[in-house]
Amino acid sequence: MNQALQIIWRRAIHLVPVALAATFVSFLLVNLQQGNTALAVLGTSATPESIHQFDLKYGLNHSLLYRYFSWLWQALHGHLGYSYQTQQSVASEIVQRFPVTLELICLGIFLAVITAVPASILAARRPMKAADWMGRGVAMVGFSMPGFVLGPLLLLVFAVKLKIVPSVGFVPITQNLWQNLRIMILPGVALGFAFFATYSRILRGDMVDQLYGEEYVLTARSKGLSEWRVLIRHVFKNSLFSFITVLGTNVGVLIGGAVVTETVFNLAGMGGLLNSSVQQKDSPVVQGLVGVICLSVVVANLLTDIAYLLLDPRVRYGSAH
Amino acid sequence: MALPTEAVPLRRFGALLDGRARSIRLKGNLAMMIPLGILLLMVLACFFGPALFHLPAYQDGNLANANLGLGQQGHLLGTDPLGNDLLSRSLVGGRVSIEVGLGATLAGVLIGSNLGMLAGYFGGALDTALMRLIDVQLAFPALILALIIAEYLGPSEFHEGIALTVLSVPNYARLSRAGTLRIREREFVVATRIMGARRRHITLRHIYPNIVPSLITIFPITVSVVMLVEATLSFLGAGIRPPAPSWGNMVYAGTQYLETAPINVIVPGAFLFVTVCCLNLVGEQVRARFGR
Numbered sequence: 001m002n003q004a005l006q007i008i009w010r011r012a013i014h015l016v017p018v019a020l021a022a023t024f025v026s027f028l029l030v031n032l033q034q035g036n037t038a039l040a041v042l043g044t045s046a047t048p049e050s051i052h053q054f055d056l057k058y059g060l061n062h063s064l065l066y067r068y069f070s071w072l073w074q075a076l077h078g079h080l081g082y083s084y085q086t087q088q089s090v091a092s093e094i095v096q097r098f099p100v101t102l103e104l105i106c107l108g109i110f111l112a113v114i115t116a117v118p119a120s121i122l123a124a125r126r127p128m129k130a131a132d133w134m135g136r137g138v139a140m141v142g143f144s145m146p147g148f149v150l151g152p153l154l155l156l157v158f159a160v161k162l163k164i165v166p167s168v169g170f171v172p173i174t175q176n177l178w179q180n181l182r183i184m185i186l187p188g189v190a191l192g193f194a195f196f197a198t199y200s201r202i203l204r205g206d207m208v209d210q211l212y213g214e215e216y217v218l219t220a221r222s223k224g225l226s227e228w229r230v231l232i233r234h235v236f237k238n239s240l241f242s243f244i245t246v247l248g249t250n251v252g253v254l255i256g257g258a259v260v261t262e263t264v265f266n267l268a269g270m271g272g273l274l275n276s277s278v279q280q281k282d283s284p285v286v287q288g289l290v291g292v293i294c295l296s297v298v299v300a301n302l303l304t305d306i307a308y309l310l311l312d313p314r315v316r317y318g319s320a321h
Numbered sequence: 322m323a324l325p326t327e328a329v330p331l332r333r334f335g336a337l338l339d340g341r342a343r344s345i346r347l348k349g350n351l352a353m354m355i356p357l358g359i360l361l362l363m364v365l366a367c368f369f370g371p372a373l374f375h376l377p378a379y380q381d382g383n384l385a386n387a388n389l390g391l392g393q394q395g396h397l398l399g400t401d402p403l404g405n406d407l408l409s410r411s412l413v414g415g416r417v418s419i420e421v422g423l424g425a426t427l428a429g430v431l432i433g434s435n436l437g438m439l440a441g442y443f444g445g446a447l448d449t450a451l452m453r454l455i456d457v458q459l460a461f462p463a464l465i466l467a468l469i470i471a472e473y474l475g476p477s478e479f480h481e482g483i484a485l486t487v488l489s490v491p492n493y494a495r496l497s498r499a500g501t502l503r504i505r506e507r508e509f510v511v512a513t514r515i516m517g518a519r520r521r522h523i524t525l526r527h528i529y530p531n532i533v534p535s536l537i538t539i540f541p542i543t544v545s546v547v548m549l550v551e552a553t554l555s556f557l558g559a560g561i562r563p564p565a566p567s568w569g570n571m572v573y574a575g576t577q578y579l580e581t582a583p584i585n586v587i588v589p590g591a592f593l594f595v596t597v598c599c600l601n602l603v604g605e606q607v608r609a610r611f612g613r
Contacts, residue, residue, distance in 0.1 A: 015460075017453075018453075018456045018457055018459075018460050019460060021453070021456075021457040022457050022460040022461050025457060025461070026461070026469065029469050029470060029473060030469065030473060032473070140598060140601060140602070141598070143545075143597075143598075143601050144545070144594055144597040144598035144601055145594055146549050146552055146553060146556075146590075146593065146594075146597075147553075148552075148553060148556045148569070148572055148573070149572055149586065149590035149593065149594065152572070152575070152576045152579055152583075152586045152590075153586070153587075153590070155579060156579055156580075156583050156586070160579065160580050160583075249459075252459070252460070252461070252462035252463070253462060253463070253464075255462045255465070256462040256463060256464030256465055257464075259464060259465065259468070259557070260464075260553055260556070260557070263556075263557060264576070274465065274468075275468070275557050275558075278468055278469060278472045278473075278559070279472060279558055279559070281472075281473070286469065290461075290465065290469070293462060293465065294460050294461060297459075297460050297461075297462065298460050301459075301460075
């Protein structure tokens, strides 16, 4: 267990410079066109006077490096500055919108996992047979169908034609769980479908590799275990490791998908906010959101490592690495 | 939209070039040839179709012709709410996807393979810097990075291409670095080094030709990912802006009329889906055939 802690600690320290560099790169990206910021925000009515005022108010008269470090220092204290457009505190806007995105992503992963696991077990049981080919076909559609096409199609079928679910009227999860799920289910499906494709193919491939390549499968079979038991209790359990790695490294892609899904379904989450503030060149909001997103990705990667170590019995019993 | 994480060596690549080529190419190749054929048709249709078949103009349509149904008044797939022909808009819009998809991936292969080879061969500070940059890129969701670059550079096809090149370089750099590390210690490289060859000669004549074929195996899949991201950027408003058509911005315009005229989403969406699906099918075949 001690070794496990050491590994986690080393990984955590390794991730600090990564997170710092990621925020620095994004800071450079959104602030490079320094001179135009005030003009872009104030529009054609800008006078030299008002531009100067604007620069003073947002500290744009300082050097880029100074501004980054003061942003970082403030960010560490939970202050992310104020929006150019709405004058609102960026931190409070993000706090308001974070739960929606979190729910969307969790729902997407949940739907993808509960469908991908049975699909891949069925496919691995008889490779290159009906279930496998069907899974492959559906996965190919998932790989090739962008979320912004799937989303409107789902809305068209289930909200406009069949009228099973409402298309507008978001209800927070804390108010009414059922109404909230009714509105969130389509975005969840639209986001989760592509991940179903990835998860089911990776899990299926790993399980087939083990079924035909590992000797413990032969041992389990010769003990007289049923084929299902071998598949689920032995092979699937081992495949969970590669699956967890994929889940963890996919968090960034999921957040990218959330930007599209929230735009399609008009959800007031972080992704929708990111897209609208990128378009308005609202740099403090973009910078704050990117900081939170990078941090989430880094934390998710760390959690993956921890889960991996906790699940691996060789680490648990202190005999590994 | 994850990029493939491993390249596979092209063991049977040589067979394509020598006498056995014909039998390998023709035997049971429908799974490869059908999607490849559709892709070729798609490219030809997008670039030459509108002129060859005298299709109606793709912009400046007459509002009197708005929302025509399939096949009405010579509009094969109908018209959009502005009276423009949907088929010609989709074909012209496809040019952007194809140009950016191929262009950004090619640029990614060229820049990435050279960077990765230099880092892998020379090691040291360059290698460390490159690997750290790739770490940073991993913490940065690809779509969000591309969105910020494209939007802050200003929406245009060229800027979109830059954003997507940034996206595809690290993957190729990582793969070509790994390939270089494998090949660097092989006998033929060591022998060349002992013979006194210059580093430029070793890297360009001995290492580069050996890592590039394995990068080609993931080329089709990278193109499909880049095309999807390109369409997504256009959908989000960071790519090609209307009235110029692209599959992504056509779908976005179509979502405004989802209840009354869903065909505006379905037509460009179907073009995008078919193209990306064929690229994925070809990519799967290429990897299965020439890989491992």
